[in-house]
């Protein structure tokens with residue numbers, strides 16, 4: 630995908646741009662920056678969830694998004710949370726659930742799972758969509774250190790296996806290296822991209 634963003638405003642407040650970003654399969658990029666700088670706004674534009682900006686988004690890549698909150702369907706069992714939104718078959722869903730350490734949880738409802746387990750289910754769901762590029766918005770925030778490390782390692786392994794690209798939004802400067810992602814920083818108002826640190 631390639632984003633050529635001339636500008637993004639909320640009302641009369643310019644928030645982002647000008648900036649360009651380009652990521653293809655196999656490339657990993659981490660967007661760092663302080664709270665409120667516009668990281669989630671940028672990811673929502675790339676994800677096609679916000680069309681109100683000046684610029685162009687091109688590419689036609691298949692995208693999957695992992696948000697900080699797992700955004701699961703509460704009235705559906707774990708395995709259905711993977712199959713229904715993605716259209717993948719039950720065998721593939723089981724395989725992915727096993728890869729994220731959730732074998733045996735297929736019939737559980739989200740409320741019967743811990744936050745860490747729900748996040749891993751959301752990760753399995755994202756990869757079930759067979760994305761060319763995975764978009765992640767602070768997916769490891771508010772997890773204890775051990776669970777966060779496990780999620781990061783799982784994400785890296787699934788990226789390796791699938792060959793998907795990654796755009797990760799985070800305020801944790803340690804995460805890009807752990808995922809093999811090149812860091813860039815959003816900075817200023819309106820925010821533009823500068824090379825990290």
Ligand SMILES: Nc1ncnc2c1ncn2[C@@H]1O[C@H](COP(=O)(O)OP(=O)(O)OP(=O)(O)O)[C@@H](O)[C@H]1O
Nearest residue numbers: 639640644662663664665666667668669670671800
């Ligand atoms: N729907 C909206 N309407 C008006 N202003 C908004 C809206 N969404 C975000 N903003 C503003 O745009 C700016 C960027 O917000 P954004 O959520 O993208 O920041 P962020 O870098 O992701 O922050 P955080 O790290 O805290 O999640 C903020 O000043 C925010 O208040």
